[in-house]
Every structure is written in C-alpha cells, then in structure tokens.
Amino acid sequence: MSKRVLICDDSGIARKQLARTLPKSWDAHVDYATNGQEAVDFIAANGVDLLFLDLNMPVLDGYQTLEALKSMANAPQVIVVSGDIQPQALERVRLLGAIDFLKKPVDSGVLQQALERHHLLGIQDDSLEKLIVAQPVEGIEKFTLSQVLQEVSNISMGRAASVLADMLNVFIKLPVPKVNILEVSELQMALSYSGVGSSRCSAVSQGYVGAGIAFEALLVFSDSSFPDMAKLLNVTDKIDRDLETELLMDVSSVLVGPYMAALGEQLNVDFSHSHPVLLGQHVQISDLINVKRAQWKRTLAVEIAYEVENYKISCDLMLLFTEDSLPVLEKLLSYLVEED
Template sequence: MSKRILICDDSGIARKQLSRILPSEWDAQVEFANNGQEAVDHIGQHPVDLLFLDLNMPVMDGYQTLEALKSIANPPKVIVVSGDIQAQALERVKALGAIDFLKKPVDSAVLVAALEAHHLMGMEHAEGGLILGDVVEDFSLSQCLQEVSNVSMGRAASVLADMLNVFVKLPVPKVNILEVSELQMALSYGAMNNGRCSAVTQGFVGAGIAMEALLIFSDSSFPDMAKLLNVTEKIDRDMEIELLMDVSSVLIGPFIKALGDQLNIDFSHSHPVVMGQHIKVADLINVKRAQWKRTLAVEIVYEVENYKISCDLMMLFTEDSLPVLEHLLSYLVEED
C-alpha cells in the first residue's frame, strides 16, 4: 500500500533537497508544508503515514508541531530533519514522540537506513514509484544562503551547548542585502536593542569570497556567562574580553567550518579583534562604516534558555562575493 508522506520545512531548498534523495522506487505519495501549522492542518484533513519535520520554523516550530500532533487521532510517525544537532534537541523531540532524528543535510544512505529501520520502506513497489507533489523550482541567492547558514548555525550552537551544558534557542537566519544605514537599523531592532554591547570581529577569505564575522554580545550577558563557565574572580574588563573571545571562537569557528564544508572551501582567517566594549550599536557600526557600505548580511541571534545570555552573529559578505556565492550555492537546486 502506498505511503503518504508529508515534508514540513520553511525552506524550499530543504524541501527540495530531501524530496530528491527519497528512494525513487519507493511506493509513496509526497506532499509539502511550509511550517508546522500547515502540517497540522494538512494532517487534520488528510491521512499521513510519515512526517519529515524541521525544527526551526516561523508560525509553528517543530517542537510545537510535535505537541500539537498529540491531540490528533491517528497521527503520523515523525522523523525530525534539522540543522539543530544539540543533544538536548534530540532528547526533546524523542520525548515528544519523534521516532528518529536526522541531521541536515541528509545523506541518502542514512535516510534509507532510517526508513528500513522503522519498517517504512516495504518490499512491494508501485509501478510509478515515488510521486511528488508540487516542488518550487526557482530559488534566490538569499534562500540558498539561508539554508546553508541554518546548518552552520546548528553546528555552532551544538558546540556552545556542549561547552556550557545548556540549550541554545535558535532562530530562522535572516539574509538581506543591506546598506550600512540599514544594517544599523537591523541591529538596533534586534536582540541588542537594550543597553550596551561588546563585539568581536574576524575576517575570512577563500575561493573568491570575502566576509567578516561580527559577534555582538549583550553586556547584560556577562554575569550568567561567567557563572556557566565557573568563573569565580571579579569580572573586570580583561575578564570580559576573555569571555568574549571564548564565545566568539565557539560560535564563529564552527559556523565557518560548517559553511566551508558545504561550499567545499577552506577559509583562511585573520586574528579575532575586539571591536568595542560597552558601546551602543550605532557607535559599533560607525567604527567600520567606510569599509562596509553595502553588504550581504546573514544575521543569527543566539539565546541561551533560562539564562540572560544573548548574542548577535552577523556574517557580512562583500558585494564582490555575491557572484561567486551564487555559483557555489547552485548545487543546492541543480537537478540530478
């Protein structure tokens, strides 16, 4: 009997990536949902055997979706597919009823092994094989960069979570081409809107791509960060720099490594530099207003659950990097 499959992910790139590695001989009908609410509505109206579920989505995220499925009669089996690979993320989705957890980007052999392990493949195959619903074909550079940033974000968060023994709340990465004045506005309306901040900057180049990582750390985060790192001495300016450098190495390094792995690039880098301490966002942007001008910006706001710790990671690509990025990211949407 044909399996009824639903792929739920806010990223069209991710939906396409997953659908094209499903076994072509599988007797299955595949449909798509853009977020958890769409998935729950669809499942309430149509029988679904298996739901592939992302975690970080707008409207209704994966955790909320799993919770909502508890009140639905005959809910589907759920395999979570996510870039958030924190150990606590795995524990939480399993506790909410997911039967498996696959990290993005999913390897086809790993996917088939999971399907077979949960007896979802079956021995019989339909003559027509896999049947896919409508899949969007046209994707922008921003959409492609958002998806690889999502994976990179998850890798970095996992390292931070392991280091601090916490759960890091992850957003959907924001990708925009911004003038420097717009960048200032974007940051001012973000997590750093209240109080003052400190920042670290570090440059990266490779294969025709030049970018700058900017980690903005809310000054109100220092006490809890010190507590989690078992710092007992007084938090003076030198200690703040040490904490700032520790966090920046954990969040920036793994992010760049994961980004490079996905683009098949080894990035070289400059030494991290403290860009400012206890300053306003507007003053922070003014430090490099002349160099930045117009940039492709990826913004990720990391927050630590149950602690007053938040930081804003900005990846700022030069305008000259855009054609190279577009070419390198084309593999995400090219046909097999």
C-alpha cells in the same frame, strides 16, 4: 499500498533536497508544508502516514508541532530532519514522540536505513519508479542566493550550537537565520531590533577569505550578558574590562569557529582568517557601526540571534559579505538546487 508523506520545512531548498533523497522505488505520495501550523492543518484534513519535520520554523516550530500532534487521533509517525544536532534537541524530540532524528543535509543511504528500520518502505519493486510528487512546483521552483545561503547558514548554526551545548551542557535556542542585502543604515536598524536590542553592547570582529569570498564575522553581545557568561564559563573572579574581553574572546571562539568550519565544508572552501579584534566595548549600536561605516556601505548580511536557555545571554552573529563575493557564492551554492 501507497504511503502519504508530508515534508514540513520553511526552506524550499530543504524540502526539495529531502524529496530528491527519497527512494525512487518507494510507493509514496508526497505533499509539502512550510511551517508546523500548515502541517497540523494538512494532517487534520487529509491524514498522513509519515511526517518529515524540521525544528527551526516560523509560526509553529518543530517542538510545538510535535506537541500539537500528541492530541491528534490520526497523528502520523514523525522523523525529525534538522540542522540542530544538539544532544538535548535529539532527546526532546524523542520525548515528544518522534521515531527518529536525521541530520541535515540528509544522505540518501542514511534515509533509506531509517525508513527500513521503522518498516516504512513496505514491499518494493525496484523496476518501477513510483514516487508521486503532489505539488510539482517544488521541482521547478527557482531559488535566490539569499534562500540558499539561509539554508546553508541554518545547518552551520546547528553545528556550532551543538559544539557549545556539548562543551557547556546547555541548550541553545536557534532562530531562523535572516539573509538580506543591507545598506549600512539598515544594518544598524537590524542590530537595534535584534536580541541585543538598543542596550549598550560589546563586539568582536574577525575577517575571513577564501576562493574569492571575503566576509567579516561580527559577534555582538548585550552588556547585560556578562554576568551569565561568567557563570556559564565557571568564572568567579570580579568582572572588570579585562575579564570581559577574555569572556568575549572565549565565547566568540566557541561560537564562530565551528560555524565557519561547517560553512566551509558545505561550500568546499578552506577559509583563512585574521585574529579576532575587539571592535567595541560598552558602546551603542550606532557607535559600533560607525567604526567600520566605510567598509560596510552595502553588504550581504546573514544574521543569527543566539539565546542560551535559562541564561540571560543574547548575542547576534552577523556575517557581512562583500559585494564582490556574491557571484562566487552563487556559483558555489548552485549545486544545492541543481536539477537531477
């Protein structure tokens, strides 16, 4: 009997990648949802046997979706597929009823084992290819550089958060990364509307190059974050400018290092980097932008706003790619959307 499967992810690339990973001989009918609310509405109207669910999504995220499914009589079994691999994320989704958790990007062998482990494959005939895709547009959709880079950034973000969560025993709230081509004035506006907001801030900058790609990693902290940063790192000394600088460098190293390692792994690039530099301390966003206005005339920007649960810490990580890097990025990322 055919299984009805729903793949729920706001990223078209992630939906396509997961659909391509499903066993070709599996008798399954596949549909798609772009956020948790769409998934809940679809399940209520159609019934679904198995839901593959992302965590970081707009409208309803994965946690909210799992909570909503608890009150549904015809709720499907749920396998979470996410780049957020924090131990607390795994524990939370299991407590909310998910039967398994798979790390993005999903390996076909790992997915097959999960389906077998939960007896979801049924009787198979390996001589037949029974996979039926209900929405063929998923197979022919064209993706932009921004869309692909967003999904790669999402995975890198999750791995960086996992390192920080393990090290400090915290839970990191992860957003959907934003990817845009920005003029310098728009970059200032983006930071002003971020978690850092219009308050005074401090920032650390670090340059990266490799395989024809050049970008700057800019980590911006609201000044109101310093007391809780010290608390998080078990620092009890009086907070002065020198200690603030030390805290900035320590947290920047933990956040940026694992992110870049995961990004380089996905791009198959070994990035070399400069030493981190204190770009500004207790300044306005406009002052921060003015420091490098000449270099940042126009850039491809990836923005990630990190929050630490139960701490008043907000920071923005921005990757600012040079225009010359864009053709190289497109080439390196094209494998994610190649047709079989």
